[in-house]
Amino acid sequence: MNAEFHAHVLSRPELSVLLASTAGVAVLHTLAGPDHYLPFIVMGRARKWSVARTAFWTTLCGAGHVGSSVLLAVAGVIFGFGLERVQFLEEIRGNLAAWAMIAFGAVYGVWGLKKALRARSHAHAHTHGGRDHDHQHTHGGAHGHPHGETEGFKLTPWILFTIFVFGPCEPMIPLVMYPATQGSWSDVWAVVGAFSALTIGSMLAVVLLARQGVRFIATPRVERFSHAAAGGTLLCAGCAMLFFGL
Numbered sequence: 001m002n003a004e005f006h007a008h009v010l011s012r013p014e015l016s017v018l019l020a021s022t023a024g025v026a027v028l029h030t031l032a033g034p035d036h037y038l039p040f041i042v043m044g045r046a047r048k049w050s051v052a053r054t055a056f057w058t059t060l061c062g063a064g065h066v067g068s069s070v071l072l073a074v075a076g077v078i079f080g081f082g083l084e085r086v087q088f089l090e091e092i093r094g095n096l097a098a099w100a101m102i103a104f105g106a107v108y109g110v111w112g113l114k115k116a117l118r119a120r121s122h123a124h125a126h127t128h129g130g131r132d133h134d135h136q137h138t139h140g141g142a143h144g145h146p147h148g149e150t151e152g153f154k155l156t157p158w159i160l161f162t163i164f165v166f167g168p169c170e171p172m173i174p175l176v177m178y179p180a181t182q183g184s185w186s187d188v189w190a191v192v193g194a195f196s197a198l199t200i201g202s203m204l205a206v207v208l209l210a211r212q213g214v215r216f217i218a219t220p221r222v223e224r225f226s227h228a229a230a231g232g233t234l235l236c237a238g239c240a241m242l243f244f245g246l
Helices: 003-007 012-032 038-046 051-078 083-118 156-166 172-181 185-217 220-224 226-244
Strands: 122-128 131-137
Touching: 012 172, 012 185, 038 051, 038 156, 038 185, 038 226, 051 083, 051 156, 051 172, 051 185, 083 156, 083 172, 083 226, 172 185
Parallel strands: none
Antiparallel strands: 122 131
């Protein structure tokens, strides 16, 4: 790379248009992709994550999601890959992430369904002092306190993080590669910063608002199937990624 390549900086109007485009793409891309927020809504509810824990994993996964695509885009510029080749690699990563989401959702859903069925309330007859009566109880869910991450699938958030790192952020690739190919590295980081902040911010806003809403529909019957519902939701999100490109 010569000195002229390094010295070039986008004009202020160019940069303004680029940043405005970045802002719009980041928000629309996030809101249009249910895989950006549904996993944290359903898993946070099923595993009884606190607000802080939910926000932490949403932010970390969002950073991994954006960061991996930034690295790929910058590497593509450094090694002379064209936009089409980088987007092809992103498509491969996207398929891997979608299948991983589907597999994880299916396995987790089956585990959750078995857990829910074991927790069905039923009665056993008992006799005390000549008097017969029934005791209602459940198996697998009889304790009066939540176990959270002490239940099965302790690595759930790390599995989600791995899937999000593989998950591509295709709309960001041309936005990053354009100033990078011009040698405008300060502009590259401006785009990356804006896209990252708005993507993660949108994810957090949807997740935390939905988390509050889900609390109002919680009933014992619904709670019993929360893990199964979470797994099914992840499976559907993976299918949406794979077959509809969401």
